[in-house]
Amino acid sequence: MRQLSQAAAIREGIVQEMRLDPNVILLGEDVGKFGGAFHITHDMLDEFGAERVWDTPISEAGFTGLGIGAALTGLRPIVEYQYLDFIFCAMDQVVNQAAKIRLMSGGRAKVPLVLRGPQGATGRGAQHSQSIEAWFMHTPGMKVVMPSTPYDAKGLIISAIRDDNPVLFVEHKLLYGAASPGGGKALSDSAIQAIGTDVPEEAYAIPLGNADIKREGRDVTIIATLLMLHRALSVAEELAAEGVSAEVIDPRSLVPLDVTTIAASIAKTNHVVVVSEDVSRAGVAAELVATINDHCFYDLEAPVQRVAAANTPIPFAPASERHVIPQVDDIRAAVRRVLSS
Amino acid sequence: MNTAMDIRREPVDCAGHDRTLLLRMFRKMLEAREFEEQLYYLFLTAAMPGTMHQAVGQEAVAVGVVSALNPDDSITSTHRGHAHCVAKDVPLKDMMAEMFAKREGSCRGMGGSMHLTDFNKGMLGAFAIVGSGIPIATGAALSARVRGSGQVAVSFFGDGAVNEGIFHEALNMAALWNLPAIYIIENNQYALSMTVAESSAVPDLASRACAYGMPGLRVDGNDVLAVYEATREAAKRARAGEGPTLIEALTYRIRGHARFEAAGYRPSEEVEAWKNADPIERLAAGLLASGIASEDELNVIRAEAEAAIEDAIEYAQSCADVRAEDYLSYITAEN
Ligand SMILES: Cc1ncc(C[n+]2csc(CCOP(=O)(O)OP(=O)(O)O)c2C)c(N)n1
Numbered sequence A: 001m002r003q004l005s006q007a008a009a010i011r012e013g014i015v016q017e018m019r020l021d022p023n024v025i026l027l028g029e030d031v032g033k034f035g036g037a038f039h040i041t042h043d044m045l046d047e048f049g050a051e052r053v054w055d056t057p058i059s060e061a062g063f064t065g066l067g068i069g070a071a072l073t074g075l076r077p078i079v080e081y082q083y084l085d086f087i088f089c090a091m092d093q094v095v096n097q098a099a100k101i102r103l104m105s106g107g108r109a110k111v112p113l114v115l116r117g118p119q120g121a122t123g124r125g126a127q128h129s130q131s132i133e134a135w136f137m138h139t140p141g142m143k144v145v146m147p148s149t150p151y152d153a154k155g156l157i158i159s160a161i162r163d164d165n166p167v168l169f170v171e172h173k174l175l176y177g178a179a180s181p182g183g184g185k186a187l188s189d190s191a192i193q194a195i196g197t198d199v200p201e202e203a204y205a206i207p208l209g210n211a212d213i214k215r216e217g218r219d220v221t222i223i224a225t226l227l228m229l230h231r232a233l234s235v236a237e238e239l240a241a242e243g244v245s246a247e248v249i250d251p252r253s254l255v256p257l258d259v260t261t262i263a264a265s266i267a268k269t270n271h272v273v274v275v276s277e278d279v280s281r282a283g284v285a286a287e288l289v290a291t292i293n294d295h296c297f298y299d300l301e302a303p304v305q306r307v308a309a310a311n312t313p314i315p316f317a318p319a320s321e322r323h324v325i326p327q328v329d330d331i332r333a334a335v336r337r338v339l340s341s
Numbered sequence B: 001m002n003t004a005m006d007i008r009r010e011p012v013d014c015a016g017h018d019r020t021l022l023l024r025m026f027r028k029m030l031e032a033r034e035f036e037e038q039l040y041y042l043f044l045t046a047a048m049p050g051t052m053h054q055a056v057g058q059e060a061v062a063v064g065v066v067s068a069l070n071p072d073d074s075i076t077s078t079h080r081g082h083a084h085c086v087a088k089d090v091p092l093k094d095m096m097a098e099m100f101a102k103r104e105g106s107c108r109g110m111g112g113s114m115h116l117t118d119f120n121k122g123m124l125g126a127f128a129i130v131g132s133g134i135p136i137a138t139g140a141a142l143s144a145r146v147r148g149s150g151q152v153a154v155s156f157f158g159d160g161a162v163n164e165g166i167f168h169e170a171l172n173m174a175a176l177w178n179l180p181a182i183y184i185i186e187n188n189q190y191a192l193s194m195t196v197a198e199s200s201a202v203p204d205l206a207s208r209a210c211a212y213g214m215p216g217l218r219v220d221g222n223d224v225l226a227v228y229e230a231t232r233e234a235a236k237r238a239r240a241g242e243g244p245t246l247i248e249a250l251t252y253r254i255r256g257h258a259r260f261e262a263a264g265y266r267p268s269e270e271v272e273a274w275k276n277a278d279p280i281e282r283l284a285a286g287l288l289a290s291g292i293a294s295e296d297e298l299n300v301i302r303a304e305a306e307a308a309i310e311d312a313i314e315y316a317q318s319c320a321d322v323r324a325e326d327y328l329s330y331i332t333a334e335n
């Protein structure tokens, strides 16, 4: 089958939805003429024109609000942030407005809005490296989607666009792949697995709230998203050689979360490691541990192990960044801990 | 988009200006230029981690502004901040060590290119969230007022930053309370791929000052003395309690937006025309024309600036790498 990079897969999903539905529009910095800072919106201005692809000024709070207003009145805007770190400039619009309008209107209004962009630590220092999804898991009214493979990325972006709620679509810089159209960024990571690179040409939707078992196993369940999923898979591969059978689950969306798939896996393995690139304190992994304790406590033979970033802004020095962000070694050690306790 | 007609190439008019000041400006601009030229080669050979944004062609703005300030006045900088640091007397060796992520770096290897700063030199920080330094400089101006320190606070930011809401909020408060603040729009005519005309309803950015009842002026940002004079006037007003000033310095970003960004969205004639309006060359021409310095004297300064950067690189490469756990000492003030 045809192979696509994740960047190309996201792009294709957006383009196909824009061809299908004239209400889908794009807003963001450099998304038109330049084709997007990471080339996701390459050539879209040419195909869809300036009434659907809006090159905005650097005004995140403003264009996020424009997206909300357009969503309330019949459009399905996709708003791009060059780095997800910059969504914080629009926090009021996202948290107090987009996420609350449905409830405040007593269910009369809907906000079909996609907020998307890349995150992840790549040596750019504290203001271009954060993982931000936990802030929005903490914002009822929002959905949070985390694509880890090209196949998933295309199916999930299509679902996100068709969803009638504000959806945060979290991409990872290191997963875009070198083959993005328009000559991509040569960002990569040695642990990135060539999985899910076969991408059907036709449009397809992957429902939100459907976890995917990326690798089946018996002894331990590892739950991870984005880049951490790839690191978890390489740990699982290594451990297989030692006779440890790890099951690796990709939730694909954190809100809604597919507790059923996770619980079924834990009922089988009785041991769990959760891995996330965001900070440990009050983060994604913390929420997953709590959810697992709520639903699966009596299936657990050992305390759930949490592997997440150190509680610090991300330092510039590459050695420090590596120390802060979970590495393959950290995940392997956590698996050993959970299996030996 | 600005046409070639807007580009001024005449020598900087040095007549009547202090020789020491002029030669110091020349030296600082050369250092900033050479610092970034060498960074480019270091990135090409992958000797340097991270990324960077060059201010090649914009050096007269940083140097002209800072030359009009006192050493204890504050500034805030941006993602494109190397020249601001050089102008503010951050030691070149510390800057270079930071770029190499060394322990001796000006931010101990924790900040990197986009946060290159030195608190001891009155740099409050380099903020890579576009626009976010504007209120912070305004706060330093408020603090100067409260403390009665007589200091002035300057915020450097790009033409793109004026479209962030925070620009409006900060300038309104500064004007409302007559704070000793100076706002420098470093108009290099692009915010990544976007021209000023494509992103600001009123492309005359200095005119935004009238919304706050503060003076707003546009200066030739490639004429270091024009920048210097405008800033000196603004600083005088600020210290006299007459409030803030908005200065738009028109210049040009000769290189791509970041590291290897090719800037294919710009007509090459435009780039070439601006290369011929180089602020360092314009100052050199003015120094020669006014008889303030000879070509030989300028060549000595050129050689000194190059040697200073060479020394900084050699020093930085000899420094100790950051240890992985170093950051643990810097997270909160208790550490
Ligand atoms: C809030 C925010 N939005 C977007 C960016 C990405 N970005 C970095 S620099 C830049 C262009 C800035 O243009 P300008 O203010 O003119 O400064 P210049 O780069 O020209 O020096 C953009 C969009 C950012 N760093 N912060």
Ligand SMILES: [Mg+2]
Binding pocket: B158, B159, B160, B186, B187, B188, B189, B190, B191, B192
């Ligand atoms: Mg600019």
